[in-house]
Amino acid sequence: xxxxxxxxxxxxxxxxxxxxxYTSKALPLLDVRxxxxxxxxxxxxxxxxxDVSFTVAPGEILGLVGESGSGKSIxxxxxxxxxxxxxxxxxxxxxxxxxxxxxxxxELRRIRGSEIAMIFQEPMSSLNPLLTVGLxxxxxxxxxxxxxxxxxxxxxxxxxxxxxIPSAADRLDDYPHQFSGGMRQRVMIAIALASEPExxxxxxxxxxxxxxxxxxxxxxxxxxxKNMNMSVxxxxxxxxxxxxxxxxxxxxYGGKLVEVGPVREILRxxxxxxxxxxxxxxxxxxxxxxxxxxxxxxxxxxxxxxKGCCFAPRCPAAMTKCVTDRPELQQAGNSCSVACFNPQTIxxxxxx
Amino acid sequence: MTYAPYAQKxxxxxxxxxxxxxxGFIVGLTILSLSLILxxxxxxxxxxxxxxxxxxxxxSPPSDLHWFGTDSLGRDTLSRVIWAYSVNMxxxxxxxxxxxxxxxxxxxxxxxxxxxxxxxxxxxVDAIITFPFLVLVIAVVAVLGPGLINMYIAITxxxxxxxxxxxxxxxxxxxxxxxxxxxxxMGYSDSRIIFRHLLPNAITPVIVYWMTDMALAxxxxxxxxxxxxxxxPPEAEWGVLIAEGRNFITTAWWLSLMPGIAIVITGFGFxxxxxxxxxxxxxxx
Amino acid sequence: MxxxxxxxxxxxxxxxxxxxxxxxxxxxxxxxxYVKVLNGIDLNLARGETLGVVGESGCGKSTLARCLVGxxxxxxxxxLFNNQNVSHKTRAEQRDYNRRVQMMFQDPYSSxxxxxxxxxxxxxxxxxxxxxxxxxxxxxxxxxxxxxxLPRDAADKLPHQFSGGQRQRIAIARALSVEPxxxxxxxxxxxxxxxVQAQVVNLxxxxxxxxGLTILFVAHDLRLVRHVSHRVAVIYLGSIVEIxxxxxxxxxxxxxxxxxxxxxxxxxxxxxxxxxxxxxxxLPSPLNIPSGCAFHGRCPHATEICKKSKxxxxxxxxxxxxxxxxxxxxALS
Ligand SMILES: Nc1ncnc2c1ncn2[C@@H]1O[C@H](COP(=O)(O)OP(=O)(O)OP(=O)(O)O)[C@@H](O)[C@H]1O
Ligand SMILES: Nc1ncnc2c1ncn2[C@@H]1O[C@H](COP(=O)(O)OP(=O)(O)O)[C@@H](O)[C@H]1O
Ligand code: SF4
Ligand code: SF4
Ligand SMILES: [Mg+2]
Ligand SMILES: [Mg+2]
Numbered sequence: 001x002x003x004x005x006x007x008x009x010x011x012x013x014x015x016x017x018x019x020x021x022y023t024s025k026a027l028p029l030l031d032v033r034x035x036x037x038x039x040x041x042x043x044x045x046x047x048x049x050x051d052v053s054f055t056v057a058p059g060e061i062l063g064l065v066g067e068s069g070s071g072k073s074i075x076x077x078x079x080x081x082x083x084x085x086x087x088x089x090x091x092x093x094x095x096x097x098x099x100x101x102x103x104x105x106x107e108l109r110r111i112r113g114s115e116i117a118m119i120f121q122e123p124m125s126s127l128n129p130l131l132t133v134g135l136x137x138x139x140x141x142x143x144x145x146x147x148x149x150x151x152x153x154x155x156x157x158x159x160x161x162x163x164x165i166p167s168a169a170d171r172l173d174d175y176p177h178q179f180s181g182g183m184r185q186r187v188m189i190a191i192a193l194a195s196e197p198e199x200x201x202x203x204x205x206x207x208x209x210x211x212x213x214x215x216x217x218x219x220x221x222x223x224x225x226k227n228m229n230m231s232v233x234x235x236x237x238x239x240x241x242x243x244x245x246x247x248x249x250x251x252x253y254g255g256k257l258v259e260v261g262p263v264r265e266i267l268r269x270x271x272x273x274x275x276x277x278x279x280x281x282x283x284x285x286x287x288x289x290x291x292x293x294x295x296x297x298x299x300x301x302x303x304x305x306x307k308g309c310c311f312a313p314r315c316p317a318a319m320t321k322c323v324t325d326r327p328e329l330q331q332a333g334n335s336c337s338v339a340c341f342n343p344q345t346i347x348x349x350x351x352x
Numbered sequence: 353m354t355y356a357p358y359a360q361k362x363x364x365x366x367x368x369x370x371x372x373x374x375x376g377f378i379v380g381l382t383i384l385s386l387s388l389i390l391x392x393x394x395x396x397x398x399x400x401x402x403x404x405x406x407x408x409x410x411x412s413p414p415s416d417l418h419w420f421g422t423d424s425l426g427r428d429t430l431s432r433v434i435w436a437y438s439v440n441m442x443x444x445x446x447x448x449x450x451x452x453x454x455x456x457x458x459x460x461x462x463x464x465x466x467x468x469x470x471x472x473x474x475x476x477v478d479a480i481i482t483f484p485f486l487v488l489v490i491a492v493v494a495v496l497g498p499g500l501i502n503m504y505i506a507i508t509x510x511x512x513x514x515x516x517x518x519x520x521x522x523x524x525x526x527x528x529x530x531x532x533x534x535x536x537x538m539g540y541s542d543s544r545i546i547f548r549h550l551l552p553n554a555i556t557p558v559i560v561y562w563m564t565d566m567a568l569a570x571x572x573x574x575x576x577x578x579x580x581x582x583x584x585p586p587e588a589e590w591g592v593l594i595a596e597g598r599n600f601i602t603t604a605w606w607l608s609l610m611p612g613i614a615i616v617i618t619g620f621g622f623x624x625x626x627x628x629x630x631x632x633x634x635x636x637x
Numbered sequence: 638m639x640x641x642x643x644x645x646x647x648x649x650x651x652x653x654x655x656x657x658x659x660x661x662x663x664x665x666x667x668x669x670x671y672v673k674v675l676n677g678i679d680l681n682l683a684r685g686e687t688l689g690v691v692g693e694s695g696c697g698k699s700t701l702a703r704c705l706v707g708x709x710x711x712x713x714x715x716x717l718f719n720n721q722n723v724s725h726k727t728r729a730e731q732r733d734y735n736r737r738v739q740m741m742f743q744d745p746y747s748s749x750x751x752x753x754x755x756x757x758x759x760x761x762x763x764x765x766x767x768x769x770x771x772x773x774x775x776x777x778x779x780x781x782x783x784x785x786x787l788p789r790d791a792a793d794k795l796p797h798q799f800s801g802g803q804r805q806r807i808a809i810a811r812a813l814s815v816e817p818x819x820x821x822x823x824x825x826x827x828x829x830x831x832x833v834q835a836q837v838v839n840l841x842x843x844x845x846x847x848x849g850l851t852i853l854f855v856a857h858d859l860r861l862v863r864h865v866s867h868r869v870a871v872i873y874l875g876s877i878v879e880i881x882x883x884x885x886x887x888x889x890x891x892x893x894x895x896x897x898x899x900x901x902x903x904x905x906x907x908x909x910x911x912x913x914x915x916x917x918x919x920l921p922s923p924l925n926i927p928s929g930c931a932f933h934g935r936c937p938h939a940t941e942i943c944k945k946s947k948x949x950x951x952x953x954x955x956x957x958x959x960x961x962x963x964x965x966x967x968a969l970s
Binding site: 181211240241243 | 694833843863883902
């Protein structure tokens with residue numbers, strides 16, 4: 001359905017405003033290098049994300065998982081340059097080989113919302129309650145396409161239809177509060193897709209939703225990614241969601257990436273003690289009512305991150321070196337990279 | 353941030369209290385403390401007897417002898433303004449405190465129980481606030497007769513509604529928090545939940561409003577004094593003083609201006625303190 | 638139902654909320670509208686067991702929990718506690734009932750009074766219910782803090798000085814301070830991160846074992862419910878559609894809604910993909926619940942009868958109780 005519509009009246013309008021779709025397999029679509037974002041001034045500098053590097057290939061779905069406060073949302077926001085207003089962003093965000101971190105606002109605006117779109121964590125607060133849903137989709141179409149008024153309306157209906165909102169044509173004039181939480185999230189996705197982005201940044205797109213609705217939304221995102229060759233960075237703290245949708249997973253802890261690899265590797269043979277702990281505390285395939293594995297302690301606050309490995313105070317495999325030195329993300333044998341001096345396997349004895 | 357390590361010990365609490373005060377708050381506190389001193393000890397501070405006539409210095413402009421000048425009977429304006437502090441500060445307190453107590457209690461109960469009491473309360477509020485405040489107060493004073501006590505009664509009859517409305521809304525907002533439900537599930541009595549749990553969390557806006565209301569009470573009291581419905585001459589009261597000076601506004605401007613300045617400064621002090629208190633009472637974290 | 642051995646016995650519990658009329662409703666003189674949130678709930682809680690309650694948001698889980706502890710007045714139905722009718726007649730009775738049936742709330746940030754230290758919170762609970770004499774209270778507070786694995790100096794701290802997981806421990810300590818028999822946990826760990834979730838769940842299981850508690854565990858996370866519960870009830874639009882032992886219900890759900898719900902939960906095994914088609918449509922509004930089986934609009938097995946008559950909860954051999962006209966056929970398929 002989507003293919004049809006994009007090949008008919010839309011294409012013509014769109015080509016002129018947008019660069020050619022990036023299909024090169026050799027180069028990653030997005031290449032984030034040594035990205036750090038800090039808040040506050042020199043005396044009280046809080047490093048929210050610290051030296052984060054990863055890539056996203058065209059059509060790939062990358063999962064960013066980790067506990068609350070680990071820096072997932074800040075990472076997404078920093079990619080789009082949304083944290084510049086209140087924080088310092090260092091490092092490179094290479095979008096099709098152009099560094100977005102040094103781009104002017106004008107250039108950024110061309111990319112934001114058209115080539116890279118974002119869905120925010122709170123579906124309630126990211127729609128304007130005073131404007132009809134139709135108007136909000138139309139606004140985005142107006143900004144990123146050169147369609148005529150009637151074509152935009154037609155396209156809006158197609159988009160709502162695409163994200164599975166029944167009788168879409170009648171609902172254009174409804175206000176956000178007339179939609180349920182799940183439908184509002186779909187409207188958000190429809191708005192994000194209006195410009196046919198090449199990369200979708202989805203910040204916990206289903207956390208506020210029920211499992212049955214979550215399944216619908218995830219299926220939708222998977223479908224779109226497949227049909228439009230759209231890349232996705234999916235932030236989630238639910239390992240199940242990551243397992244079911246992502247191609248690769250990056251585990252984040254205390255503002256750093258601690259392990260990155262293909263989804264099956266990370267979920268079956270995690271090596272970083274934090275990934276192992278996270279995975280083992282999920283009550284799946286364990287004896288009912290048995291004691292769950294739980295990492296002791298709580299994540300460090302931004303203000304007092306340990307000097308060495310951030311995870312050292314909670315790590316069952318910590319060594320003396322871990323307290324003083326900071327491990328860097330390194331290739332670990334197979335296709336994974338791990339930031340740890342003492343990588344483990346999920347069955348190894350000293351974690352129990 | 354949700355997790356704050358417990359670093360400071362309790363004995364630093366007082367120190368922290370002062371540390372958290374904003375400069376505006378300190379200025380406000382200073383103004384109000386000085387006003388209070390003037391109100392409590394006018395006889396020690398005022399250079400002259402406020403009611404002593406001095407026919408040698410009638411309507412003399414501000415000078416070394418009479419900083420604020422004198423009136424048509426030769427009374428020292430500075431002394432009269434200072435003596436008026438007792439009346440006007442008393443006015444600020446007495447005209448509002450009963451409104452506060454009545455309003456907070458009724459508002460808390462109505463906000464907690466809702467139901468029929470809320471309907472009755474709603475009618476009361478509608479009945480009272482459809483009339484302009486001043487008109488209503490003047491009407492009550494007209495019935496009871498002029499004078500300070502009657503003025504306090506009149507202001508309270510009308511003023512409690514504003515406190516009650518604020519309190520009701522605040523209590524209802526607090527009720528949305530689960531700690532109120534938790535109190536019920538713990539089997540606590542309603543009065544414990546209302547006064548021990550909800551009230552301390554709901555009172556901040558009321559205290560802030562009280563501060564501005566005290567400033568307003570001074571203005572209102574002075575207006576009524578000016579209109580001859582509040583304090584009665586020869587009592588020194590800012591409104592009365594301004595009224596006395598109004599016929600000489602071109603010849604003896606200081607008669608009305610000086611008490612006017614006193615009103616402005618005191619009112620300013622109250623609102624600064626109101627803001628500061630709001631800051632301090634906000635729960636941390 | 639002859640002899641009743643259950644600790645808490647609920648029959649035909651229904652609850653509805655009146656919708657505040659809008660200005661148009663008043664002008665057009667429309668009749669008052671009601672959200673029918675609970676529609677005839679029957680439940681039994683045996684001493685020492687954990688009953689899990691699952692369902693989509695808005696299906697009435699929290700309302701059920703709140704009705705059970707008397708936060709909402711009983712509108713319809715009957716609650717028997719220890720075979721005694723809980724009609725909340727006098728304040729003393731209500732207070733005694735609440736001492737024995739405690740509740741814990743979802744939001745760790747709003748369920749504690751921000752101006753009371755942990756010590757004050759526990760002291761208040763202990764002294765109002767005269768659980769200990771005034772001199773023994775400090776000792777008991779320490780015991781309670783040990784019980785929920787909080788450091789003893791926590792007593793002097795205010796809630797904002799704790800993390801979410803620690804706050805839920807405080808709430809657990811508060812509930813335990815009055816030595817209840819039943820704990821009702823409404824989404825106790827939903828607001829917490831997985832690793833912290835595991836800590837709190839372990840604590841709850843351990844306390845249940847040690848103190849012989851009976852627990853009603855309300856949650857939308859199916860994995861967790863499966864882990865902690867002996868029996869599970871699935872709720873759809875305020876009615877129980879399936880209830881049975883945790884093992885059999887999760888291994889072999891019968892009701893089409895239970896099946897859809899369990900299927901939708903994403904597994905952490907990337908190769909364990911969903912086999913069944915996802916549910917279409919959304920939870921209908923409790924303002925106008927569909928006739929017959931409330932699920933018929935979304936049910937792939939619906940037939941004519943489903944639109945007309947509401948299925949009763951019936952026991953099915955080898956399974957729990959199921960409210961579906963076609964339960965027998967579905968069990969075979
Ligand atoms: N404007 C800011 N100033 C200071 N610190 C901030 C700011 N915004 C975020 N932080 C901090 O940065 C860290 C990372 O925040 P972020 O929102 O990325 O977390 P997250 O991983 O998305 O968590 P969640 O799962 O709760 O959404 C947190 O410790 C947060 O408190
Ligand atoms: N006080 C109330 N007034 C009106 N409707 C309410 C009230 N409380 C809950 N509801 C409605 O009742 C339904 C069930 O709510 P709830 O029991 O909180 O659901 P759950 O806990 O299963 O998510 C929802 O549709 C909700 O909007
Ligand atoms: S570097 Fe050391 S402390 Fe950090 S995760 Fe690895 S073993 Fe644990
Ligand atoms: S009664 Fe009918 S509609 Fe309801 S669940 Fe069973 S088959 Fe589906
Ligand atoms: Mg986030
Ligand atoms: Mg709920």
